[in-house]
Amino acid sequence: MSADAVALLDKIRSKKARVCVVGLGYVGVPLAVASAQAGFGVMGVDVEKEKVSMINNGVCYVEDAYSERHLPELVRAGSISATENLSEGASSANIVIVCVPTPLDAEGEPDLSFLKSVARNLSKNLSGFKLVIVESTSFPGTTTDIFQPLLERSGKKPDRDFALVYSPERIDYGNAKFGVRNIPKVVGGINDESTRLGAEFYKSILDAPVVTVGSPSVAEATKMLENIFRYVNIALVNELAVLHETLGVDFVEAINAAATKPFGFMPHYPGPGVGGHCIPKDPFYLVYKAKQAGFPLRLVSASKAVNKMMPVHTIERLALALKAVNKSLPNTTVVVWGLAYKGEVKDTRRSPSLELLKLLKQSRAKIRVFDPYVPCVTVGGKEYESNSSEIESVRDADALIIATAHNAFRSFDLSKIRSLMRSNPILFDTRNLRTRSESEEVGFTYLATGRP
Numbered sequence: 001m002s003a004d005a006v007a008l009l010d011k012i013r014s015k016k017a018r019v020c021v022v023g024l025g026y027v028g029v030p031l032a033v034a035s036a037q038a039g040f041g042v043m044g045v046d047v048e049k050e051k052v053s054m055i056n057n058g059v060c061y062v063e064d065a066y067s068e069r070h071l072p073e074l075v076r077a078g079s080i081s082a083t084e085n086l087s088e089g090a091s092s093a094n095i096v097i098v099c100v101p102t103p104l105d106a107e108g109e110p111d112l113s114f115l116k117s118v119a120r121n122l123s124k125n126l127s128g129f130k131l132v133i134v135e136s137t138s139f140p141g142t143t144t145d146i147f148q149p150l151l152e153r154s155g156k157k158p159d160r161d162f163a164l165v166y167s168p169e170r171i172d173y174g175n176a177k178f179g180v181r182n183i184p185k186v187v188g189g190i191n192d193e194s195t196r197l198g199a200e201f202y203k204s205i206l207d208a209p210v211v212t213v214g215s216p217s218v219a220e221a222t223k224m225l226e227n228i229f230r231y232v233n234i235a236l237v238n239e240l241a242v243l244h245e246t247l248g249v250d251f252v253e254a255i256n257a258a259a260t261k262p263f264g265f266m267p268h269y270p271g272p273g274v275g276g277h278c279i280p281k282d283p284f285y286l287v288y289k290a291k292q293a294g295f296p297l298r299l300v301s302a303s304k305a306v307n308k309m310m311p312v313h314t315i316e317r318l319a320l321a322l323k324a325v326n327k328s329l330p331n332t333t334v335v336v337w338g339l340a341y342k343g344e345v346k347d348t349r350r351s352p353s354l355e356l357l358k359l360l361k362q363s364r365a366k367i368r369v370f371d372p373y374v375p376c377v378t379v380g381g382k383e384y385e386s387n388s389s390e391i392e393s394v395r396d397a398d399a400l401i402i403a404t405a406h407n408a409f410r411s412f413d414l415s416k417i418r419s420l421m422r423s424n425p426i427l428f429d430t431r432n433l434r435t436r437s438e439s440e441e442v443g444f445t446y447l448a449t450g451r452p
């Protein structure tokens with residue numbers, strides 16, 4: 001190791017290293033908090049003035065229980081501060097962690113503009129020897145072929161001026177059991193020195209194993225694999241769910257039975273689509289890279305077709321059930337419970353519920369929504385305000401769709417809800433939270449994804 005790298009290793013071990021987190025979002029805030037809690041001085045950088053001001057006032061705006069609990073005291077103690085100015089944050093830091101967005105552009109292709117802009121600006125602020133860590137999700141080759149050349153633009157060189165690592169973020173938004181500190185971390189550096197420094201840093205802030213891999217590209221490929229695994233497996237159960245609805249077989253019961261196999265099977269569950277910030281987006285980073293390499297990813301394309309079909313399938317099935325009781329979607333009141341993309345969170349990014357609302361509107365249904373966590377959403381220029389309660393939302397409605405697995409929806413009084421709705425009401429449980437017998441017992445026509 002170079003003398004500079006050894007000095008940085010010592011600073012990490014003694015917690016004297018200063019950390020700069022670039023991008024204070026769902027990923028950056030918990031990481032800043034974990035670093036400060038471990039004893040490092042942290043400065044966060046964000047281009048959004050409001051976020052910077054909230055951090056400096058000790059206000060946690062990300063839905064993360066760990067950050068909500070610790071951020072205020074760490075800001076008060078002077079361990080975390082924030083700035084809009086990258087130079088201010090990065091120049092005095094020994095470790096810079098990049099957590100900026102990597103969205104898809106209008107064509108559905110990777111938009112690396114945020115990452116590139118940070119790399120360009122960082123290259124002007126590489127005074128002293130720094131460890132630069134990229135956490136933003138991207139395809140293999142991003143760190144070495146795109147980020148590193150931009151970092152070197154102002155004449156800075158690896159070994160002499162910086163160490164560079166890719167470490168994918170695995171945080172599972174809303175997961176009460178696994179947070180930033182207890183999820184194992186994968187680290188791949190551009191050289192041994194970088195990997196060692198990166199691993200030492202994460203070991204010092206986490207209570208979880210740190211796994212080193214041979215290069216940033218392997219670490220990037222790891223992230224792609226993890227999220228494509230989810231996307232493809234969700235598509236698999238979605239497709240099989242639709243088949244078994246037709247076959248008259250309870251596929252959810254089959255998944256639960258298969259899950260008793262102690263090896264070689266991991267249950268995934270069908271639903272009204274795939275939502276959230278990562279799973280519907282990340283696979284298309286590798287799709288792009290694969291296309292460039294002349295190797296189209298057929299499984300991801302097929303999965304996209306299946307997953308995108310699920311909201312359409314849901315509404316088509318609802319329309320058929322309405323027809324069976326002499327009703328039709330136009331002028332029928334349909335209530336959608338759940339706007340968030342998954343249970344117990346308020347995040348509506350790419351939520352399947354938004355697609356359901358779009359399709360219901362196209363079908364000229366009268367729509368009401370309720371979500372205990374989400375006050376309102378805007379879809380296609382129309383604002384949907386959440387009713388004040390489950391009860392208020394269903395009065396005189398014809399159909400109720402459970403679109404999100406919020407815990408409250410597992411235990412509501414079915415007979416009370418049924419009594420407030422019109423004749424021949426339909427309960428469409430896309431998340432399989434309630435049973436056929438309890439629903440039919442109180443007079444609902446029961447539909448559930450994956451169940452006949």
Ligand SMILES: NC(=O)c1ccc[n+]([C@@H]2O[C@H](COP(=O)([O-])OP(=O)(O)OC[C@H]3O[C@@H](n4cnc5c(N)ncnc54)[C@H](O)[C@@H]3O)[C@@H](O)[C@H]2O)c1
Pocket residue numbers: 022023024025026027028045046047048051099100101102114117118135136137138169170171172173277278
């Ligand atoms: N949200 C998750 O659960 C999750 C999980 C794993 C990985 N990721 C990945 O982590 C990265 C960040 O995701 P996120 O959810 O935290 O995004 P986010 O949108 O919540 O936060 C990103 C932040 O970066 C800021 N930003 C944009 N450009 C900037 C710049 N030039 N300088 C400083 N700040 C800038 C934005 O204002 C925003 O506050 C993405 O690549 C994402 O795919 C996210």
